Amino acid sequence: MNTNILPAIKLTLALLVLFVLAYPALLWGVGQLSEGKGKGVTIQQDGKTYYKNIGQSFQESKYFWSRPSAVDYNAAGSGASNKGPNDQEYLAAVQQRIADFLQHNPGVKASDIPVDLVTASGSGLDPHISVAAAQVQVSRIAKQRNINEAQVLALIGDNTEQPLLGLLGPEKVNVLMLNLALDRLGK
Structure with a gap:
């Protein structure tokens, strides 16, 4: 011993x-x-302070919508719903998100909606969406802001982040940065 x-x-x-x-x-x-x-990256625009690396809710039709959050975008407690693909409550929530998206985006088919627009991320605070998720919203935003779709597509291109080292992860778009660029474009 x-x-x-x-x-x-x-x-x-x-x-x-x-x-x-x-x-x-x-x-x-x-x-x-x-x-x-x-300590996080803060951005100030129009007298408001935003955190660049924390997902935020954008519900107005004139903005790109963020990925849904299981924690209501509360950075004090990140987390997921932990509900699987067979959970009826989870499936109903996803179906409701699809219905809401289709209502605000006429002309888009349910099969064209990228999964990241109707399912929450693991942390519930993901600030990014896929490029496809941004592109599927172009028509609605152009109409709401009375601007050309080509301008909105150009903003998406300007705000697309490449994979880490060109290899790791997909191309993505920070929703906050894209929406702030939209607001600057309107001025």
Whole structure:
């Protein structure tokens, strides 16, 4: 028994230093190198402050709609609904989102709606939508803002973020940045 106690104490102390001091210090250091120094990226426009990296609700027809949120875009408690594809309540919510989208976007077929416009992300705070999800909303936004669809498509192109290192992940669009660009275009 004595031969096991000393190695166990050494291992406990080593892991304590590693996980209580070294790992948090490493994460803090990486955060300091990121945009916003680990505190989030804020953007100010028209006297309002927005967080670029947190999903936000846009419900007006003149804006691009965000991905639905299971936590009502509350950054204090991210999370998903944890409901599977066989859950009737979940399926009813998705069907309602499809119906709402079709009502506001006449001419779009249900089969043309990208999945990210009717299903919430794992965190409930995803600030991005796919390029296809942005493009399917172009007609509605152009009509609501009385602008040319080509201008709206150009804004999507200007605000499309490429995959990390050109390989990791899909092309995506930050909904907040796109909507702020729309507002600037209207001025």
